[in-house]
Amino acid sequence: MxxxxxxxKKTGKRYVAGLGVLLAASLxxxxxxxxxxRRPAPAPPAAGQQQEYRQGPARxxxxxxERLRRAQTLRVAAAKKWGLARPPxxxxxxxxxxxxxxxxxxxxxxxxxPPVFTTVPxxxxxxxxxxxxxxxxxPRLLKMMTELGIPYSAFLSDYLVRENYGxxxxxxxxxxxxxxxxxxxxxxxxxxxxxxKREICGMQDVIQKRYGKRPRLFRPPYGNYxxxxxxxxxxxxxxxxxxxAAEAFPDRMEWREWDRDxxxxxxxxxxxxxxxxxKGTMPDMIRRVMKTVxxxxxxxxxxxxxx
Numbered sequence: 001m002x003x004x005x006x007x008x009k010k011t012g013k014r015y016v017a018g019l020g021v022l023l024a025a026s027l028x029x030x031x032x033x034x035x036x037x038r039r040p041a042p043a044p045p046a047a048g049q050q051q052e053y054r055q056g057p058a059r060x061x062x063x064x065x066e067r068l069r070r071a072q073t074l075r076v077a078a079a080k081k082w083g084l085a086r087p088p089x090x091x092x093x094x095x096x097x098x099x100x101x102x103x104x105x106x107x108x109x110x111x112x113x114p115p116v117f118t119t120v121p122x123x124x125x126x127x128x129x130x131x132x133x134x135x136x137x138x139p140r141l142l143k144m145m146t147e148l149g150i151p152y153s154a155f156l157s158d159y160l161v162r163e164n165y166g167x168x169x170x171x172x173x174x175x176x177x178x179x180x181x182x183x184x185x186x187x188x189x190x191x192x193x194x195x196x197k198r199e200i201c202g203m204q205d206v207i208q209k210r211y212g213k214r215p216r217l218f219r220p221p222y223g224n225y226x227x228x229x230x231x232x233x234x235x236x237x238x239x240x241x242x243x244x245a246a247e248a249f250p251d252r253m254e255w256r257e258w259d260r261d262x263x264x265x266x267x268x269x270x271x272x273x274x275x276x277x278x279k280g281t282m283p284d285m286i287r288r289v290m291k292t293v294x295x296x297x298x299x300x301x302x303x304x305x306x307x
Contacts, residue, residue, distance in 0.1 A: 071149065078147040083287055086294050088148055092124055094305035099265075101240055101307060113230035114218070114238050118245040118256060120265035126301035127266045127293060128153070130244065132181055132219065134160040136274040137167040141282040146174050150290070151302035155181035155219040158206045160272075165210050172211055177304050179217040180204060180238065189226040197232035204236050217242060217307070240307055244269035248289035250280025262296050267303070 071090070079087035099121045107116040120128065129152040145152060154168065154176055161168055172178055182188070182199040183206070191199070200218060208214040218238040220229055225241070233241065245266040247254045257263070270285055271277075278285075293300060 074147070075149060078149075082144050082148060082283065084148075084290055084294075088150055088290055089294055089297070089299035090149075091126055091151070091299040091301040094302070095122070098306055104243075107243075109225065109227040109230050112234075113227070114234055114241050116225070116230070116241045116243060118243045118267055119263060120267070120303070120306050122265040122306065125264055125298045127262055127264075127268055127298050128242075128303040128306075129248075129268050129270070129289065129300050130155060130219070130242070130303065132269060132271050133157050133185060134168065134181075134272050135277070136272040136282055137164050138272075138274060138282045139167075141286070142167075142170060142174060144283050144286055148286075148290070150286070150300050151175070152300070153177050153179060153217070153303045154272075155179045155217070156203070156207070157181045157185045157221070158183045158203055159185065161206075169211065177215075177217075177302075178207055178211050178213075179215045179219065180207065180236075181219050182221055185221045187222065187224055188220045188229045189224055191228075193228040193232060196229050197235060200229075200232050200238065201236040216240065217304075219243065242267050242303065242307075248285055248292075249278055250284035250288055251278075253288070253292055262293065262298055264298075265306075268293075 068090075072087070075087035075090075079085075101115045101117055101120065103113075103115040104117045104119070107118075109116070129150065131152055132155045134154070134156045154171060156168065156178055168178060180200060180203045183202045184199060186195075186199060188196050188199070204214050214237055216237065216239040218233045218236075218241055220241070223243050230241065245256045246262065246268045248268055248270040255261070268289060270289065272282070273285075274281055280288075290300075
């Protein structure tokens with residue numbers, strides 16, 4: 001019994017001594033560690049909270065940032081492919097409240113008619129690209145605009161579109177809105193009210209039949225109209241008449257404003273044209289307009305998001 005007690009006593013002393021050594025080492029390590037690192041690690045989310053955490057704002061924000069990064073990488077690569085020194089600037093998110101559109105001073109044809117305007121009243125540095133008629137049906141345009149991520153709006157005339165309705169269906173499938181530019185591209189003020197209405201309402205019917213949606217925007221051929229034009233447009237369901245502040249060609253830009261410059265909200269006009277009509281192709285025209293727009297610090301936004 002005495003021998004057993006002695007062994008226990010010695011063992012207890014060794015245990016206490018060992019514990020003291022470990023305690024001292026722990027204190028020394030704690031003193032050597034910065035205060036910020038000595039804070040306890042946050043507890044992982046409980047089992048019932050893990051799914052909520054993975055689906056929360058942090059995850060959404062990270063995914064959004066990754067999408068933006070990938071989109072910019074694709075824009076840079078596409079710009080190089082299509083001959084642009086700089087990729088197009090990304091447009092800001094559409095406004096939560098759309099701006100109030102009114103008729104531009106000097107363009108009014110009477111009260112209660114669809115507003116006629118050349119610029120959307122915004123403060124951000126965005127402009128809007130629109131294309132008229134439908135004569136040229138270049139498949140490279142569809143590919144270029146998709147790869148560069150440039151939004152645009154098409155104003156179509158049936159006498160040209162009917163040659164290939166499918167081309168514009170593919171365009172619509174890529175997110176482009178199709179609008180009214182009359183059936184036959186006539187000089188509208190030279191027509192009676194009844195004939196003007198036939199030109200506008202007839203094109204409304206064509207677009208609804210072929211593309212499933214009745215347009216709300218109308219652009220008169222050559223930008224010419226009178227009070228009968230706007231009354232006929234209103235009766236056909238048209239809500240607004242966007243004209244343009246600048247026009248793009250493959251070799252130049254033409255300006256409506258006295259300072260020959262872009263302004264926030266300006267609408268840019270161009271046409272579905274090829275080498276038969278001007279000095280270059282549609283991709284050449286896009287290169288010209290995008291070099292100008294980007295160099296001036298503007299992004300191209302989707303017109304329909306602001307109207």
